[in-house]
Amino acid sequence: MQKYREIAEKVMTGSEADFAEIRLLRTARTTVTQAGLSSMNTGPIEQFTGTARVMISGRWAMYEFSTPDEMSKAMDMAAALAIQSKSSPVIFPILPPACRDTFIDMEDGVPLSNVPLREKAFLCRHYCDLLGASISKGSARVTYDEIIRDKVIVNSTGTSIREIENLGSMNIQAVLPGGLISSNEFALRGSFDRFKDKERQITQIGKELQSRKTTTISAPGKKRVILDPILTGILVHEAFGHLVEADFLENNPAIAKMLRIGSRVGSDCVSIVDDSQLTEHPGSLHWDDEGTPGSKTQLVSSGKISSWLHTMSTAAKYKTNPTGNARISDRGGIPEARMTCTYMEQGTTPLEKLKIHLDNGLYMKGFLGGATDMDRFSIAVEEVWTVKNGVIHEPVVPMVISGKVTDILKSVLNTGDDLKLSGSLFGCSRFGSKTIPVTYGGPHILISEIQVN
Amino acid sequence: MHKxxxxxxxILVACEKVSTEAEVTGINKYYKSIEFNPVSCTPSAGYRTGWGLRMVRSGKIGVSGEWGLIDRFRLVEKTISSCRFGPKALFSFPDYSPDYQEHINKSIDSITHDSVNDYLNELQEKIKQIHPLFSLSAGIQWGTDSFVVMNSNGMNARFLKPIISSRFSLTLPGNSGLLQSGYSLSTTTSLPVMEDVLEMILLPMNSVEQNILTASGGKDVVFSPVAFSVLLQAVRAGVSGNLLIEGSSPLAHMEGKQVLSKSLTIRDLPRLSNGASSAPFDSEGIPTSDKTLFENGVFTGFLHDLNSAAQLETESTGSSGRNLGEHSKPVCTNITVDPSIIGSSNTLAETGSGILVTSILSAGGSNAVSGSFTFDCGRVYVFRRGEIQGYYDGCVLSGNVYDALSNISVLGSKQFRVKSDLLPFVSISNISVR
Structure with missing residues (x-):
């Protein structure tokens, strides 16, 4: 990629556009699945794609190419599209200072890309055997996914950056007869070593699933609940985070007004950040897909909106600075304002104290699935336990929580002292866009009232 | 000879000395597109090219693929590595080429950035006339894809397909929260019919502001075509020969038996005119043919690729599908459900009272294998005497797809395109609603 980067730099010097950018991306994706005794692998499937993007007289246009020798032609094609475009001109983007740098994932351990396929396949089989042995009946499945991303961004301000990301995840799934599911995902950026030595956790997953066998049903209705860090993260990401992506707000001025900076969306104990600098997590990035450096953005401070997530274009529209959240979900796509590592900040209360305040409510743990419909959400919870007088009592069948996100964030009574981050390589999607890697999390939180079905 | x-x-030559058999698949995609929203309209164009390799080595099958920069020796090396962990090869690649006459519809050539821009502006105008606060975002991509399948036994096949993929998203702030609807469809010869787009995209945006609390229990539920397509996902999985081999298909031993309501005829039509998933041959080069999966509710048979057919000692149905570089599996193409020939186009009026589901937000907790489902539907609409009276938030439907599809009470008389499928509205009795 280094030589293609140099070609891009040369091509850029000839551009007469008001702004021009070449984005090169090479990915290699490998999947290994062990389901019972059956194994299957795919890849690595390698992909190279390049995109030329220009702005001329306030009009954007893009051209995607498949081989580096087409770079110069692609710039010309994009320029021609911009000149011919009949769309209304838009405001010129806020361009971050020029930057020339390279970042390659290197930790003490071995990067994912250097580990042979047989070692990945062996680990999947080992964990699958362990999981299968920990449940008396049912099925076990372990899936390893890996994406190596090598991206180069060169633009007409003089920026030329390259970042190599090693992203991996391991999904551990057990299903008992009757359909009771446990699904756990470990996702990381960096070293393969961090997937090792999970034997105790894998066995525990099976044991906990066995102990959840229940037919007890909790009556639906409004309940006082504690959400675990995974559910807090899902709530923060899915139900709230997408609402403060500035390109979405740009298209929906009425909603932008509702979520204006300073408006209250949560109780005083709710503070939310998006931090792309947590480099061991899959949502992180050194530079976003426009070459803006990653940063920590305070989205909510003590219950009030502090900032939105911006690209170069939305930053110009709202007269602020880009936050380093421009991300591409598809080859040749337009950079969108998207989350990276988003979490609710922790408080100071230990979980045991939160349980005492929960009294006779429900303790909820793990995530099966869910979705948002703008500011409304519904989340299928994996484990639900009744709590009596502050002590966990018995499991009940999995339930769905739903509501309006600002109502829920306003009813957060207290936050735990146990921030935990989770993530997924394919964890975030928007309508019409493909998935991107993200990280999400938070502490345990106590909610005074939430609809449970 | 084409490039x-x-x-x-x-690539096949590079495999000669390292494999028993080899097969190459190629995709070339030339496209133009427009991203449209209230603030900007960005034109794009480009092309993508990719190659997949599948080979048999030491009796096992390996796969690999590359997009963009193709290095045939690297591709072969990766596929050899994949063979070590691949499934056993139980079949041979075909030694004949499909007999296929190419008829390219050239109407896609008349679509330009300007004409798509005009189409979207007109759509936006119509939507704004209905409600000025509606915000429309859309993406339309059009172009021609070419597909190639070749193998070391002499198969050599190629076809071109025009394709237009469209997605529309609409938002509206209301007193009861923010409303959003989305609609995606693919066609092959012309831009989507604007009236159909308006009907589908406006359906979930009903402006009734009355929140009607609804008691849990069995209810009549009308599924829009968009919601119906989610319900049919279990059927798509269920008819796969792979599921039968795994011993987990709920349709095992049900061939020739009444499985669904007599009013339901479900087809898989790879030869459908204007079908985005249409193809003259499948990803293994086997000729495709239109198939009826359920004839008046009676299950007629499973779909097979070469592997599942070999395992069950039957013939491939020309149903192989896969992403580049992945293993083949039997898949559905364009699914159609025959519309009612006696019913009216107003399914709500024919149903009387119940709940209208316009989209399914999440199927988390559903099991496509057994057919059991738990659908989070978000906002649904309560209707009485065929008229929408109010909405209900946080609705969850549960049950079994096969049971539900046995209880069809009303089938719409008009088909709508959802992605590549053609589906009517459908009303189902006694669905568990919470």
Missing amino acids: ELITGAE
Whole structure:
């Protein structure tokens, strides 16, 4: 990629556009699945794609190419599209200072890309055997996914950056007869070593699933609940985070007004950040897909909106600075304002104290699935336990929580002292866009009232 | 000879001494597109090219693929590595080429950035006339894809397909929260019919502001075509020969038996005119044919690729599908449900009272294998005497797809395109609603 980067730099010097950018991306994706005794692998499937993007007289246009020798032609094609475009001109983007740098994932351990396929396949089989042995009946499945991303961004301000990301995840799934599911995902950026030595956790997953066998049903209705860090993260990401992506707000001025900076969306104990600098997590990035450096953005401070997530274009529209959240979900796509590592900040209360305040409510743990419909959400919870007088009592069948996100964030009574981050390589999607890697999390939180079905 | 066929032949040559059999698949995609929203309209164009290799080595099958920069020796090396962990090869690649006459519809050539821009502006105008606060975002991509399948036994096949993929998203702030609807469809010869787009995209945006609390229990539920397509996902999985081999298909031993309501005829039509998933041959080069999966509710048979057919000692149905570089599996193409010939186009009026589901937000907790489902529907609409009276938030439907599809009470008389499928509205009795 280094030589293609140099070609891009040369091509850029000839551009007469008001702004021009070449984005090169090479990915290699490998999947290994062990389901019972059956194994299957795919890849690595390698992909190279390049995109030329220009702005001329306030009009954007893009051209995607498949081989580096087409770079110069692609710039010309994009320029021609911009000149011919009949769309209304838009405001010129806020361009971050020029930057020339390279970042390659290197930790003490071995990067994912250097580990042979047989070692990945062996680990999947080992964990699958362990999981299968920990449940008396049912099925076990372990899936390893890996994406190596090598991206180069060169633009007409003089920026030329390259970042190599090693992203991996391991999904551990057990299903008992009757359909009771446990699904756990470990996702990381960096070293393969961090997937090792999970034997105790894998066995525990099976044991906990066995102990959840229940037919007890909790009556639906409004309940006082504690959400675990995974559910807090899902709530923060899915139900709230997408609402403060500035390109979405740009298209929906009425909603932008509702979520204006300073408006209250949560109780005083709710503070939310998006931090792309947590480099061991899959949502992180050194530079976003426009070459803006990653940063920590305070989205909510003590219950009030502090900032939105911006690209170069939305930053110009709202007269602020880009936050380093421009991300591409598809080859040749337009950079969108998207989350990276988003979490609710922790408080100071230990979980045991939160349980005492929960009294006779429900303790909820793990995530099966869910979705948002703008500011409304519904989340299928994996484990639900009744709590009596502050002590966990018995499991009940999995339930769905739903509501309006600002109502829920306003009813957060207290936050735990146990921030935990989770993530997924394919964890975030928007309508019409493909998935991107993200990280999400938070502490345990106590909610005074939430609809449970 | 086409350039693609030359590249494919070169990859096959590289496999000669390291494999028993080899097969190459290639995709070339030339496209133009427009991203449209209230603030900007960005034109794009480009092309993508990719190659997949599948080979048999030491009796096992390996796969690999590359997009963009193709290095045939690297591709071969990766596929050899994949063979070590691949499934056993139980079949041979075909030794004949499909007999296929190419008829390219050239109407896609008349679509330009300007004409798509005009189409979207007109759509936006119509939507704004209905409600000025509606915000429309859309993406339309059009172009021609070419597909190549070649193997070391002499198969050599190529076809071109025009394709237009469209997605529309609409938002509206209301007193009861923010409303959003989305609609995606693919066609092959012309931009989507604007009236159909308006009907589908406006359906979930009903402006009734009355929140009607609804008691849990069995209810009549009308599924829009968009919601119906989610319900049919279990059927798509259920008819796969792979599921039968795994011993987990709920349709095992049900061939020739009444499985669904007599009013339901479900077809898989790879030869459908204007079908985005249409193809003259499948990803293994086997000729496709239109198939009826359920004739008046009676299950007629499973779909097979070469592997599942070999395992069950039957013939491939020409249903192989896969992403580039992945293993083949039997898949559905364009699914159609025959509309009612006696019913009216107003399914709500024919149903009387119940709940209208316009989209399914999440199927988390559903099991496509057994057919059991738990659908989070978000906002649904309560209707009485065929008229929408109010909405209900946080609705969850549960049950079993096969049971539900046995309880069809009303089938709409008009089909709508959802992605590549053609589906009517459908009303189902006694669905568990919470």
